[in-house]
Amino acid sequence: MSNRAILADDGWNGNVPDWVTVLVTECDQSSQADVAKKLAVSSALVSQTIRNQYKGNMANVEATVRDTFMNAPVQCDALGGEIESATCLTWRRRAEDLTSSSPMKVMMFHACRGCPKFKPEAEE
Incomplete structure (x- = not known):
């Protein structure tokens, strides 16, 4: 058992959620800094999780870990079928602000904002 796995087991009182186990495994396979970068969060947030x-929105962290590393397929009507959850997360993050006149980005901006998976960072 790695040091991170021991810390997780202690912190979660022996009931480490599956997504935290995945987070630990990803950190052990590369580095905590690399994992934080992939999640677009700080290394401190990864450690606290x-x-x-972590005192912030743990459900948001869980969703980001699941979307980035666990990659369950997501049904996207705008793109016409199933897409990887990491792709969905990328489009949802882009939908925070409309910064382009690209027809695809504009279409996805509106589609993502109408999707139940979309939760603006300010609301979380």
Whole structure:
């Protein structure tokens, strides 16, 4: 068992959620900084999550880990079928602000904002 796995087990009182186990495994396979970069969060947030000490929106962290590393397919009507959850997350993040006149980005901006998976960062 890695040091991170021990910290997770202690922090979560032996009930480490599957997504935290995935987070630990990803950190062990590369680095905490690399994982934080992939999740677009700070390395401190990753550490606090593993230790179950993060005071922010843990559900948001869980969703980001699941979307980035667990990659369950998502039905996207705008793109006409199933897409990887990481692709969905990318489009949802882009839908925070309309910054382009590209027809595809404009279409996805409106489609993502109408999707139940879309939750603006300000609301979380």
